[in-house]
Amino acid sequence: MFFQKIFTKPQTGANRGRIRPQTTEQREITADIEANLQFLIKEIGEPADLVIHRFEKDGPVAALMYLDSLADGSLLGSHISRPINEFLMKNGGGLDLKNTERLLTTAKIYNYRDFSAVIASVLSGQAVLFLQQQKTALGVAFPGFPRRAVKEPSTEKVTRGSREGFTDVLTDNLGMIRRWIKDPNLAVTKLAIGERTQTEINLLYLKDVANSDVVKELKTRLAKIEIDGIIDSGYLSELIADQKLTFFPLVQDTERPDKVAAAVLEGRVAILVDKSPFALIVPVTSDEFYQTPADFGYNYWVGSFLRFIRALGTFIAVTLPGLYLAMISVNPELLPPGLVGVVSSARVQVPFPAVFEVLLTMVVFEIFREAIIRAPGNISLIFGIAGGALIGFCGIQAALVSAVTVIVVVITSLASFATANTGKEQAWRLVRFFVFFAAACFGVLGFVLAGLTVLTHMNSLKSFGVSYLEPWAPPQSLDMADSFFRIPWWAHSRRPSSYRPQQTDRTGHKDLTGLKDLTGKDEPTDQDDLTGQDDLTGKNNLPGQEGEDPG
Template identity: 35%
Template sequence: MWLRLRNQNKKQAYPCDKVAQEGIYGTIERDLHANIEKVRNITGNSADIVIRRFWLGKEDNLSSALCFVSGMVDENMVQQLFIEASVQLSFPSMCCDQLEYIEKKIATANTTRRVKQWNDVFSLLMSGESILFIHGMQEAISIAVKGGEYRAITEPSTQLSIRGPREGFTESLTTNVAMVRRRIQHPHVWVEAITVGEVTHTNVRIMYMKGIADDNIVEEVRSRLQRICMDGVLESGYIEQFIEDETFTTFPTIYHTERPDSVAANLLEGRVAIFVEGTPFVLIAPAVFIQFFQAVEDYYARFDIATALRFLRILVFFISLVAPSLYIAATTFHQEMIPTSLVIAIAAQRESVPFPAFVEAVIMEVTFEILREAGVRLPRTVGQAVSIVGALVIGQAAVEAGFVSSVMVIVVSITAIASFATPSFAIAVSARLIRFLLMVLAALFGFYGILIGLIWMTIHLCSLRSFGVPYMTPLAPLIPMNLRDTFVRFPLWALTDRPHGIAEETNIVRQGDEQRPKPNQEMRREGDEN
């Protein structure tokens, strides 16, 4: 009984069921006028639904109509290849299948398919294809002439790099898939198509390297996407929230990027990419914690430089996580940990401050978060000026008014700058949220509270999974071979294996033996002699 009521409520939840009752199902009729009226009635005679009627053939044999959505097709191609070519069409006297003849003569350069059901007609029409109706036939021809305006390929705005490609994904699904195809020109790059969203019918693509990606992970990604049942998917963030392993966590368990070279590198390591129509952000699964501190230029620079930069990123993440709480704990409970001259200077500055260190830190952190959010929402030319000027003016005014001490302004400023230095915005936001929890623990228990919070965070991280892969891999569980590309980055010739636990174990080796550079000794001796 409960299951029946649940299914009934679930049925009533989708507005597409109401549309189905109004006639979106059924088969195409032979009468062309009736089919045109059907399209107009279902679409509400929308202004962007274009219906062009014309006679098919030199002798005006067949009355026809071509339907498409303006702005979603290449109208020049529609005019040249179909309408102009169709009026010159001459049917042979022995032609038995006129639809097949039309497909071969008119739509030779494009993908076509025959449709009978109205739900298929409207699904293809709204996805950007043209539908050709012919009087007297109960089948229509769907012609792939997708087009329209898309944003040009530009440099990614969220993942900038000093060295490397300058192109990023766009909102076009086919363009994004092709950009990765250009980088991995191998037939084992498999792409699967899935439609998600009961109303939006959003196109989704799963891309992976067959033979490198673990089949169990690919099947899990596929099954999670197929289980999504909602009215609309407008961005990859919708899908991310439906397929992640753990909901109640601030840490991201799925990596997202707008760089084709980053997607290609992850595919070669055995991961799976999820493309969504209408967004430049591609999801990568499974993801591990250390992955969010790696930047694409780490693999384009020398290993020693890349290792130093990774240590710096981890350091600034730790600073953005605990800097305010350390100040609160040191000034409230552990003054003996501060050098005498410094504690005297801090006490002199805080003499006129009416609030305890915790309230002082909360006021400044909330103020900086408001300024940061305002800078993001305002126009780009105005937002940067508001963020910089607002921080300087408010910080200086707060110190002069006696609300906060100058040391607190310095601590909060360093924390804010450190959070910007984290390469992944998703992990930086997690640190911003956990920072407030650590501030509360520091105000209650001092350094012991911070330690308790960090231990709890470590236990929580070790409990997370990303499509069955432990989130703290290769640290917990410890995989020594994978440590070559974690906090340190070994030279590329030393990264002989793909990540264990992610890639298919039968195809774990990714380069040949003895790849370490070996200069020609004879050329070196000749150079020394010269």
């Protein structure tokens, strides 16, 4: 734990206060506009995108201040400048706080009395209006910064399910979740983390479902964070993880709002970070990384099969190179004689030992993979063809690698994408090399022992007190079945017990006696669907819909 100490403890003598910006002292706004503006200019300098619009009528009346890069100038013109100018033309003055609030055609107006709040609001994109003889400034938000459109998430595509992915704007992302969950119990807690970035963080959870200990622990861990800036949610996931020295993700990240909504309904807590399209979810177990919304879109038989394929793909991706190497270089006696012949004849001209040959091929594939991600669209195609031709054809022809090795590495690379989460997949990449080297040294014995060691490590991990390998360890029989198969909704009555939700029941059957069904008939007939499945969608729960004739 020597390294842990080095990495986690702050160095002695380091001035922790140095990460904080030199913030504005707590100073109140004065009644003099010019004095206020001068003070602000002194504090934030005169950045190129700072706009100060002065309203005058026989002297200064008001001043609007905003950053052109963050606020929408045309909207500010039509909703703030024009009403104020019209008022001044008509009345010739008399612009006080009450009048101004009525004039501004915006839904929300913030009142500020001290400069630190004004500076924070201007830097976050608000426009601030100072009024002569008023010690209160008004803040309005007309965001004018560029927004990315809602698109299908590139890292978590599904063939069946929602096509929405998170954007980089927190409010948009929050809105997407709210469209899924229309429950007054959905708590949204706002925090700001990062001494300099003041990055806005939202915690989302169902007050009556999420485990209160987890919520409390999460808030404590977030409150303890002292950092100059949060640029991406990845920063937070590292800072709040239970175990620092692991390569396995202990916080789930996703670009999909439907995944977040499903997690919140399970009783977990979601963390949205402004300017990051990846939401975080805690706690998480290892099984979550193999589930996708498509599992629930298809029939449960298909969903179960997909889960099995993902698990199998991951297993192959992690073990195949190690097992192949163990078999061909240390324990060939374990292979069937026919297969030994095939492998050895393919390798007969290869001048390298098996370990070097397989490692070389794996490393080249890893380099190709990294290069293709960053290459422009058209070039990545060329990379693919060139890579395939180079290794698959030329490499074998030149007898630098054997055909069987190329097949093994290609299958491994393809199978690695079966994991439904990139973070987890990256962790398995490292494990693959560990298992590979263990197998290279001690054959099958090393291969198995390396696998067991990785499993032991995973068993020692926890995510907010929940064992990483739950429901397998400790065993939770019902959840265990659900992690391997996709249990159909009609048999899935409880939330996962691994997350210890306050409310465990998830599905039920509504008593339809005395209710008119949606066709407007007084009594449901035998032909009507009385399974209650419509109720589960919440349709009958909508206010005013009960007994209404849809026509």
